[in-house]
Amino acid sequence: MMHRSPARLVVPVLLVLAAAMGGPARAQSLLGLSIGAPASAANRLGLAAADSVMSAKLVVRGYKLPGGGTLEVTADRSDNRIVFLQQLLLGVPGLVPSDLAGFTFGKTTLSSIRRSCGSNGFAYKGGPAPSQIRDLYVLLNAYDIKGRPEVVIFLTALPVAAAKQLSSTRPEDVAAMGDRAILVGMILAKRSYLEGAWGAERISDNPCPPINWVNRP
Secondary structure, three states: OOOOOOEOOEOOOOOOOOOOOOOOOOOOOEOOEOOOOEHHHHHHHOOEEEEEEEOOOEEEEEEEOOOOOEEEEEEEOOOOEEEEEEEEOOOOOOOEEOOEOOOEEOOOEHHHHHHHHOOOOEEEOOOOOOEEEOOEEEEEEEEEEOOOOEEEEEEEEEEHHHHHOOOOOOHHHHHHHHHHOEEEEEEEEEHHHHHHHHOOOEEEOOOOOOEOOOEOO
């Protein structure tokens, strides 16, 4: 896997997925971009380019978002189609709606994500773990999207000082962490791409059925 981790992304991302909302699965997107679309589709957003990285199989391009934050677009060089998208608003003030209805960066909590999807999601055993980025502790959980070959990811964060006072093994602390952790980023990726990078083995607390995706109007 060649894409950088959140926030340049020095640390790999946490996988958290959300939103079991009614209605059939639709083409999901981040900033209007979908998995499988031509990488050139990102140019239509008119964003300022950041750094880019290229390997024999992949090309990763970064973009700066107008209000702060970044967009990362990873494409397979064999067909120049997008396999990984990351929208990250770590440290960006204010509220920013996501493409997924009902989820807002800077507002939606991990607890509300868990309630919406009915479980705590899963993590890839060979993938990234919760990590500290600057003064924030970033969490991740993941879910499959019903009827789709993609995995959607939400990144939530809370202050490191607050996280250090909580234990991941005490139910009351897990709930408190969920109430404090706020949505700061979102990832949409082709499942086979993630499994090629991290392996297919998953870790979860309980069953986590696929969620339905409803785009924001």
